[in-house]
Amino acid sequence: MIFLKKKTGQPFLILFVGINGTGKTTSLAKVAHMLQQAKYSVVVAAADTFRAGAIEQLREHTNRLNLKLVAQNYNSDPAAVARDAVLYAKSHKMDCVLIDTAGRMQTSKNLMEQIAKITKVVNPDFKIFVGDSLAGNDTVNQAREFFEHVKFNGSILTKSDADARGGAALSIVKITSTPVLYVGVGQEYQDLKPFDKETFLETVFGSLSGVDIKEISSEPKLTPEPKLTPEPKTISFVSDPFAGITDADIFNYSELYDIPPPENDDEAIKLGTKIRDWIKQGRPKSGESQIDKKTKHGESEEYLSKNEEIKDKKHKQDKEEEKSKKKRGVFGFFKK
Numbered sequence: 001m002i003f004l005k006k007k008t009g010q011p012f013l014i015l016f017v018g019i020n021g022t023g024k025t026t027s028l029a030k031v032a033h034m035l036q037q038a039k040y041s042v043v044v045a046a047a048d049t050f051r052a053g054a055i056e057q058l059r060e061h062t063n064r065l066n067l068k069l070v071a072q073n074y075n076s077d078p079a080a081v082a083r084d085a086v087l088y089a090k091s092h093k094m095d096c097v098l099i100d101t102a103g104r105m106q107t108s109k110n111l112m113e114q115i116a117k118i119t120k121v122v123n124p125d126f127k128i129f130v131g132d133s134l135a136g137n138d139t140v141n142q143a144r145e146f147f148e149h150v151k152f153n154g155s156i157l158t159k160s161d162a163d164a165r166g167g168a169a170l171s172i173v174k175i176t177s178t179p180v181l182y183v184g185v186g187q188e189y190q191d192l193k194p195f196d197k198e199t200f201l202e203t204v205f206g207s208l209s210g211v212d213i214k215e216i217s218s219e220p221k222l223t224p225e226p227k228l229t230p231e232p233k234t235i236s237f238v239s240d241p242f243a244g245i246t247d248a249d250i251f252n253y254s255e256l257y258d259i260p261p262p263e264n265d266d267e268a269i270k271l272g273t274k275i276r277d278w279i280k281q282g283r284p285k286s287g288e289s290q291i292d293k294k295t296k297h298g299e300s301e302e303y304l305s306k307n308e309e310i311k312d313k314k315h316k317q318d319k320e321e322e323k324s325k326k327k328r329g330v331f332g333f334f335k336k
């Protein structure tokens with residue numbers, strides 16, 4: 001990108017945003033160092049004219065890195081500082097301008113307006129949100145707010161060298177649909193690493209080196225994924241056809257309709273289904289369902305009783321067949 005812009009003879013402008021203390025200034029210096037290593041010329045704009053010491057801190061970095069710093073006094077207009085830096089870069093045919101900004105103002109509205117003004121005046125090519133990976137959800141909320149006002153292109157997560165799990169990265173990427181570009185891993189200039197998915201996943205979910213491989217291979221199903229998807233109902237059903245049905249209901253239903261214990265899984269599953277239906281219908285006693293049917297369909301009593309007779313016959317037959325297999329408690333045998 002910088003290379004393409006360089007071809008046009010214009011400097012490439014990068015704006016750094018984020019709240020105080022997250023590591024904006026440090027990250028800017030690291031990026032400056034990285035660009036220098038890649039043989040790009042860099043100008044730095046001290047557009048944080050609000051925080052005491054901010055200009056001196058930046059000057060220390062630019063002195064060490066031997067870079068040009070464009071600065072004015074405290075409380076001067078940051079957009080003017082940024083514009084000065086851009087003019088300097090143009091007149092000196094420099095490749096990049098890195099713009100540091102304030103991280104806190106009287107109110108967050110002031111801050112957002114100030115950044116919006118800088119953006120309007122110099123029109124940066126690239127905007128980077130700097131977030132502290134230690135601050136977790138706070139960082140996510142900051143990213144959300146900054147993104148609303150400054151549609152940044154990507155972020156740098158700092159302090160990943162400390163004991164941070166870094167889950168914030170996931171949320172920021174999701175909320176803003178912009179990538180995490182680099183992570184800060186220390187206070188030296190070279191402590192800026194390209195964001196690496198593998199390393200990141202390892203940081204968030206733990207290192208594989210600490211995991212006992214034997215344990216995993218003996219229980220291959222213990223991967224986190226299946227845990228996330230709810231078990232399909234049929235599986236729990238097969239392991240217990242009476243899941244969700246109380247012993248009392250099984251007992252009452254069996255008494256009411258004189259059902260013997262099931263002989264096999266198939267029978268048990270069928271019985272379980274019947275009991276569930278029976279419960280769903282409000283546990284009607286043998287007679288109740290008739291009345292229901294009658295009022296529903298307006299069928300004659302005669303027809304119903306006839307119908308019931310047939311059913312009854314069949315039921316009796318079934319009963320005879322299964323009488324010999326009579327009850328063995330509430331199907332305790334089923335558990336293999």
Ligand SMILES: Nc1nc2c(ncn2[C@@H]2O[C@H](COP(=O)(O)OP(=O)(O)O)[C@@H](O)[C@H]2O)c(=O)[nH]1
Nearest residue numbers: 020021022023024025026158159184185186187
């Ligand atoms: N350990 C560690 N410290 C960092 C990192 N980035 C910044 N810092 C420290 O965080 C503090 C605040 O950084 P600074 O750049 O001044 O934050 P700013 O207010 O956003 O400009 C300083 O003490 C930095 O040295 C990092 O990646 N790792």
Ligand SMILES: [Mg+2]
Nearest residue numbers: 024025048054
């Ligand atoms: Mg700063």
